[in-house]
Amino acid sequence: MRDYDQETAFLGKWGRFQQIVFFLLCTSTIPNGFSAFSIIFLGESPLHHCLIPERANISDQWHKVSIPTQVVNGVTERSRCSRYKLDLISNFSALNLVPGKDVNLSHVPLEGCIDGWIYSNTTYQSTIVTEFDLVCSDEWKQPFTSSIYFLGVLCGSFFSGQLSDRFGRKPVLFMTMAVQTLFTFVQVFSPSWEVFSLLFFIVGLGQISNYVAAFVLGTEILTGSVRVLYSSLGVGVFFAIGYMILPIIAYFLRDWRKLLVAMSVPGLIYIPLWWFIPESPRWLLSQGRVEEAEAILRDAARRNGVTAPEVIFTPTEVPVIHDLI
Template sequence: YRPAAIANLSALGLRPGDVELGALEQEPCLDGWEYSREVYRSTIVTEWNLVCDNDWKGPLSTSLFFVGVLLGSFVSGQLSDKFGRKNVLFATLAMQTGFSFVQVFSTSWEMFSVFFVLVGMGQISNYVAAFVLGTEILGKSIRVLFCTLGVCIFYAFGYMLLPLFAYFIRDWRMLLLALTLPGLLCIPLWWIIPESPRWLISQGRFQEAEDIIRKAAKINGVTAPDVIFDPTELQDLNSQKQQTYTILDLVKTRNILTITIMSVILWMIISVGYFGLSLDTPNLHGDVYLNCFLSAVIEVPAYIISWLLLRNLPRRYSMAAALFLGGCVLLFIQLVPSHLRAISVLLVMLGKFGITSAFSMVYVYTAELYPTVVRNMGVGASSMASRLGSILSPYFAYLGAYDRFLPYILMGSLTVLSGILTLFLPESYGMPLPDTIEQMLLVKGLEYRPATSSTRESKEEEENPEILKSTAF
């Protein structure tokens, strides 16, 4: 409040209860702000004074990053299906590293936020491209290992390094620079990582695919057959190679439309739970760096458990169990007495354990449900839906300002509902990856309307597809 206005009220002999405080004249902090340096030495908040009237810019920065991730999810699938998994992977890696480096030298919040959007676009694009590339180039048993322990464990290790770096580097510019430079280590991988043979086959580039397979066989000490692709089968595939696929093919048939809708809902809810709990970590009792580290550590056993479940048990039951665990634990937090803070923190970590396990498994599950011709678009569209959830997740955490249990009630309820939804998806455990839309597995309980004589044959082919060639590398 303006000091002169308050002084006049005091001179009149008025007391605080006699004055309507909302009607008093206010003024900005004319002498600037002083910030506590106990936890952070420098942040974007202290750099550009994102407080008082500008306090909305802080959380908006995070939301803008996820907006970039959303945009990247939308275009990465189509780019990868058109230009190849490897090309898009390294192009977007360069994009993420380059714009993140430029972001270090931001001179304003607006400049920082614009580059944050571009960094988000590059980050999710290379993540999805790398995931699909590994899914298509590896065999069935190793594919599960790659998608869980291979990708997710190293993600958790990077997550654990974040609070460690932040603890010793408390200036945001130097911290961002330290997190950006390791991206240069990916440059030599261009000469090591091959293109996806499945994508090359879908493009009619059979000789390149055969060369990659023979090279892999040589490295693994396996004798490759003289004829890898039968000429008659190649002729059948070659007749289809001119067909192009777009995002609209994800809703082409009733079956793939149902799978797409269910995947979108599932990914969005899981993302809300995962990022909501992650962003809520600073609000937990205790040291902020330690809580962030524990939030990262709990992901390691979650990924290991998800790997074991994917190896030995059906997909939908494993995912449903993880979601039920995470959701029920979050709902139980409201019953814990306020003085037992350690129990509340433990339950939050256990809830994140279940949701993180489901997040790990949903990548594998979704990639196995979609066929090769639209797999990257399917995973990309699902990932795009999860980014909508990540954009909303900060506001779930913000609801804790009104009721500290409300975020957990909402996230827990949605997580339990997503676990029920998972039970209706088709089971892909032990099944070969579909290459075409007609080879996709059918949604559990989905009934088709009686087909007319002109369309019955195509419907029968969809329900009983003839697999021309099962490519297992």
Template structure:
């Protein structure tokens, strides 16, 4: 097949067509910054204690002493219990007899009971969250991390099906279909009558969220030429995701009720629908499906927008190949079929999985840090912008493996250092956590673009979707890494830091793609270290017979 990038050089690098594709696809990513991390505020747990009903006949002294004090997990300080109170009928009898708590009655001898009348929540920070509305505390506190995990289960499902649908039916239709799914079900969530319904809707939102992100990412990667592609894949989509992430704490600060906050977050999604008429389908994908005329029509329209002259026949060699060979349908099983692509896939899945644990655990942990949850979340979002800039510089100038290795190991080592910081140096601990978030974010931007470079056009969307799908095991478990804080504050940092440093070492096993064109077929992929060597795929013109001969040799070697 004639090399796509060599054929399309007549378009130039940064004309009006490329600018439109770059910015419109990036704009479509902004709602993903909302839905992916909105749970930080939707499911935050306000300070709470057992409700003592106003109808209880208690004096002021006994009402103030009706909640037992418990030692907190660290620091040795005592705070009112969140899940128990003194037996109401007992202290009512003491109150009626005029006895005083702690003077006439030893409170340690008074029996305790659960929060039989519900809970009283601190409303100074939130008017309501799903925790305060459905009492997801005490015996039901396990539902809180499960809410986030069910969202990521939806992301897992979306990663599994959307990549194959996109490779089968096209990048554009999957992008806009899943954008509509995400927006509509976010809106439906506003009217959830129960926690179970909220979680069911959140699952579908997660399904749409990852699907349109991956489709937009791959569509831009395939349309744009190499220099612009590097900026788009490491800075473009990531910065616009970060913009959505930064707007989240600002909206949450202004809107303290979770239903109204969700309603506000669903509105920008409707603005993406008109983009259908301005974003084209991927010519690379159309060519892989044998739809040469449609691919040429898009490129001729692009040439007109860029005010350049398109060749009379753009894909003549492609047409000859398509007439002489039967196009083979590919699916997710092809990621494991041959030795080379299998090792690339397994290694990438492990790296993505661990990286996702670190990214989402650090993002979801912002509400547990000292100080304002709104400011900490905003700081966590702002720190991503220089991280994306760094990822672009590394991606532009440095080998892919070195870039991924350095950012992952830096993040892992910083997380391991946090546990050594004295408790009184809170600012230093937060600064180190933000440095770790900076490193992990840069690694996330790099691994997305790196993965798209390693896989061929015929499998690219399926492969990136499969990597995203594998990583969702990490995002599903990330809320439970934060849950380990209830046993030890240092335990999450030790586990996440060790795993992140390990993933950095794993990344060194991957093949290098720096300076290589995007592969179009499985035969064009770079070799995994340890596999049989072959000549790297370079910018040359290869006939259909040569390409098929190479693929046949690999098939014979595998069999």
């Protein structure tokens, strides 16, 4: 009895059918590269310092020295999380006292950024850090956001295989692509860091599940050296293309919400792939759906310009293929 690769050897290894499957499945992993490294740009923390509100009514001279300075990595910059007590600064300004001459600033007590922060927009127009003030006492939330995403990736790794075994490789591929696309877009409307992080967790679920489904579907359809090339280099290179394109997009879209919209657009472009990417014949055989598997292979033979045998799988050979899967 022959195995699946022998049964489908009439297709050849690199015909039009294999080329379509190879490149379409590879390109479907590009958005995975987007989301995996998006937090680098979505969660960047720009330079910031305490806001001095207009109600303080202090002179320009006192306004310039209202934020203490500190040396960070050999560079002198304004403190990011403290300011001189505003009520004292206001009194000094009202009395026309001169900072550094009439008042020794080192003796003026400090307070936190009660009125918020001012963020530098030199590099970014906005990020989730500037949107939700993930600085100072909440600074831990910025790296924890990335951890939440990869926790979603971890959880998705556990059940993505079981889902594709139960419902098929193709449905899971497109379902998880939809999850990744939809929840990436919904993040644009996040009213808080907590909501953003919850949605980011779901994006992580969809990202790894989509990648695994594409990986498995390609390795089951392709055979021989093409399968090796696909699994070892193909999906990895296109994933890398995704995160290499991301900085280019982020360079032109420096607002985190606009960047998320741009990241979700490719998911819509991939909708037509449903009619070009077939289900795994191997999986169909494992489910006893022999006629559907043969129909896919006969269509593949037509695309490759070869003639399929009248009977591709005999009833006695299907259980053997099922055991191999």
